[in-house]
Amino acid sequence: MRTVRVNGLEIGSGKPKIAVPLVETTTPALVDAAKRACQEPIDMVEWRLDFFDNIHSNAAILETARKLRQVLGGHPLLVTLRTKEEGGNYHFQLTEYLRIYQELIKSHLVDLIDIEVLRPTTVILPLVRLAHEEQVKVIMSNHDFCRTPPAAVLQARIEQMTNLGADIAKFAVMPRSREDLLTILSTSLHHADLADGIPLVAIGMGQQGKIIRIGGEIFGSCISFGTVGKASAPGQLAVTELSKIFDVLHE
């Protein structure tokens, strides 16, 4: 599998990288949460922009990104506008989605953006092109908060992400049985065994999915989302716990 380098952080090799979602709704609260996150053993931060109160103000978004950038120093900043279709808060509007990400990319305040693979290609393709022109990496994602789709569906989505130019592929699904856990792991392993596959983030949500948040690396998953404070999805572990577990697995 390939690796991706962001601000000196190599994603796809070594320990899984720990990402902390920030789900606060105001700029001061986001800045405080970012400061707290930086005191923990984290690798990167995800700003869940779909929780932001001032989502329709470009100026407020850029001002907040600037403040987060200052607090985070060298830690990579991922920005995610999760739509209602995929379990987030953002009511998808094509032109606004495009504009928000375009402005963020051009600002050079963010290192990675998350684009959902199921949004229209008329949005995905121009964003991927612009991101790459501006050296911003693209995580392409897909979520199912209710079930785990069959392996063939998950594999097809990863292929679609790769073909659309993603730097990193990500799927987060809800396991409902031990067989679902095997589906997630075997999909991940199958991809990890490809010589030139892009790095993959495979996530199992909820109580049953915790085992994947912990041990997914063994099957080829390269980022785990953990909390410092509020969670952004069911089953996320505290960053301090994740970090200890990864240390133990790497002893």
Ligand SMILES: O=C1C[C@@](O)(C(=O)O)C[C@@H](O)[C@@H]1O
């Ligand atoms: O896509 C993901 C993964 C996630 O849903 C999780 O289950 O950890 C958490 C989200 O914040 C992030 O954007």
